Amino acid sequence: MEVEQIAALVRQNDNESRRALFEAFYRRTYAVAYNILRRRETAEDITQDAFIKAFSSLHQLQDDSKFGAWLAVIASNLARNYLKREKRIILTDDEQTLHMGTNADLTEEEALRGLEIDMVREAIKTLPPEQYQVIVLQYYHDLKVEEIATLLKVQPGTVKSRLFRARQKLAGQLELKNGSACLMSEGGDR
Amino acid sequence: MSERNKLALTDDMIKQALHREFEAVTPPSADHLWAKIEAGLERAQKPDKKRLKFFSGPFVLAAAASLLLAVGVFGVYRALDFSTPVAEDSIALEALDDSVPAPAEEYHGVGVMEEGERAQAGFYIDAETDPEPPSWRPLLNADYYLGEALLISNLEDPDYRGAVYYGSEASLLWVKSLAGEEGLYPFIDNLGLFLDRYTEVVGHTNGHKYFEAEGQPGLAWQEKGINQALLVLSGHLTPEELKSIAAYAEQQ
Incomplete structure (x- = not known):
C-alpha cells in the first residue's frame, strides 16, 4: 500500500x-x-x-x-x-520451518545467498525484544535513528546502542553457525 | 578458509531476512481476528472516557501564570474542602495555547485532549474522571497541588485509581492499585500497559522500587497491602526528589 x-x-x-x-x-x-x-x-x-x-x-x-x-x-x-x-x-x-524453496532453478550463488539469508533470519529470532524492535524499525520500516527514538520515546543514543548490540549479536550468532567465517557489519546508522 | 566461505553481515541481508520472515509467517484467519478487533473497539469506546495530555514546551509567561494561578486557587480550595470530589476539567486549560508565538520560558502542564485533536509532543493517558475518588492529599511536598482524580484502566486488567498533581517543577501521577494481591512488579508492569509505556524496574531500596517509564522516573511501594506509585508525567525530577515527595504521600 x-x-x-x-x-x-x-x-x-x-x-x-x-x-x-x-x-x-x-x-x-x-x-x-x-x-x-x-x-x-x-x-x-x-x-x-x-x-x-x-x-x-x-x-x-x-x-x-x-x-x-x-x-x-x-x-x-x-x-x-x-x-x-x-x-x-x-x-x-x-512449527515454522525455513522456506528455502526448491533451489533447483537457482544458480549456486543464489542458493548460497538464500541460505545466508535464512541464517540471518534464524539469528534475528535470538535477539532480545528491545533489540528486535529497533532492527525491525530500521531495516523493515526503513526509519532513521531519530524517527525510531521518537516512536520509542527514548534518546537517539539508546537506539544507536541497541542497534549496535543487535548487529553485534547477529554477527556473533552467524559466526557460531558458520564456523570461523569472517563477519562484517556495515553498521549503518542513518 | 577461502574468501568464498566468508559471510559478511550486511544491512541488505538483515532487510531481506526480515522481509522473508514476515512473508513466511502463517497468521490467523483475517476475518476471525477482525471480528475480535471490532468487538474490542466497541468495548473500548466508553462515552465518558477522556484523554489527558501532558506536555513540556515553551509558552508565554502570561499563559503559564494563568495556569499557575488557576492551579493555586484550586489547590487552596482543595485544602479547605477534603470531601469534595474533583470536578471535571477543573483546570483553566483554555489559557494554554502553544500556537502563541514569542515563547518566554519552558513550562509543562496538562490538558484534556479534544475530539479530533492531533497529538504533539507529550504523554497521554486514557482515563476517566473518578466518580468516587479516595481522599487524595490536597498537597504533596507543599509544591504539588491536586488536580484530576482518575480511574485508569485498559481493556482487561484491574482498574487503578490515580491523581494528577501539578507543581512548578513537574506534574506527577500518584496511582493506587485496587488489586490487593498484586505484587509490586506486576503492578509496575500493568502501569506501563495503562500508560502505553514500557516500564522497567531500575533499582530498589527499603521496600521502594525505582522504575522508569521510557525515560520518566517513577517510584513504587506498598502500604497497608495497597500498591502505590508516583510517576513524573512532565518536567524533570530526580529519583531522590521523587522519593522525598513520596515520603509525603506515605504520611497519609
Whole structure:
C-alpha cells in the first residue's frame, strides 16, 4: 500500500478504512508479535490488542504515513510487557520451518545467498525484544535513528546502542553457525 | 578458509531476512481476528472516557501564570474542602495555547485532549474522571497541588485509581492499585500497559522500587497491602526528589 493511501485511510478512520489498514498490516504485526513471543495464540491476542489500541489512539499518531511502524511499536511494546509480566519460560510452538524453496532453478550463488539469508533470519529470532524492535524499525520500516527514538520515546543514543548490540549479536550468532567465517557489519546508522 | 566461505553481515541481508520472515509467517484467519478487533473497539469506546495530555514546551509567561494561578486557587480550595470530589476539567486549560508565538520560558502542564485533536509532543493517558475518588492529599511536598482524580484502566486488567498533581517543577501521577494481591512488579508492569509505556524496574531500596517509564522516573511501594506509585508525567525530577515527595504521600 502506498504511503499516501495509508495516510488517507488513517485520516478517514471509519470502519471501512480501519479494515483496509488491518488487511494491509495484520500479517506483519502478527509476525512482530510472534517473533517476540513464539506462541501463536498469544501473538494473536497481542495483534488484536495492538490494533484496538492503535485505532483507539489514532490521533496520537504524529505522521500518518508512519502507521505501520507505529503499529509495530505498539505490538512489540505489548509483547515485551506480556513477556515481562508472565515471567515465564516461553515454550515455543513454532512449527515454522525455513522456506528455502526448491533451489533447483537457482544458480549456486543464489542458493548460497538464500541460505545466508535464512541464517540471518534464524539469528534475528535470538535477539532480545528491545533489540528486535529497533532492527525491525530500521531495516523493515526503513526509519532513521531519530524517527525510531521518537516512536520509542527514548534518546537517539539508546537506539544507536541497541542497534549496535543487535548487529553485534547477529554477527556473533552467524559466526557460531558458520564456523570461523569472517563477519562484517556495515553498521549503518542513518 | 577461502574468501568464498566468508559471510559478511550486511544491512541488505538483515532487510531481506526480515522481509522473508514476515512473508513466511502463517497468521490467523483475517476475518476471525477482525471480528475480535471490532468487538474490542466497541468495548473500548466508553462515552465518558477522556484523554489527558501532558506536555513540556515553551509558552508565554502570561499563559503559564494563568495556569499557575488557576492551579493555586484550586489547590487552596482543595485544602479547605477534603470531601469534595474533583470536578471535571477543573483546570483553566483554555489559557494554554502553544500556537502563541514569542515563547518566554519552558513550562509543562496538562490538558484534556479534544475530539479530533492531533497529538504533539507529550504523554497521554486514557482515563476517566473518578466518580468516587479516595481522599487524595490536597498537597504533596507543599509544591504539588491536586488536580484530576482518575480511574485508569485498559481493556482487561484491574482498574487503578490515580491523581494528577501539578507543581512548578513537574506534574506527577500518584496511582493506587485496587488489586490487593498484586505484587509490586506486576503492578509496575500493568502501569506501563495503562500508560502505553514500557516500564522497567531500575533499582530498589527499603521496600521502594525505582522504575522508569521510557525515560520518566517513577517510584513504587506498598502500604497497608495497597500498591502505590508516583510517576513524573512532565518536567524533570530526580529519583531522590521523587522519593522525598513520596515520603509525603506515605504520611497519609
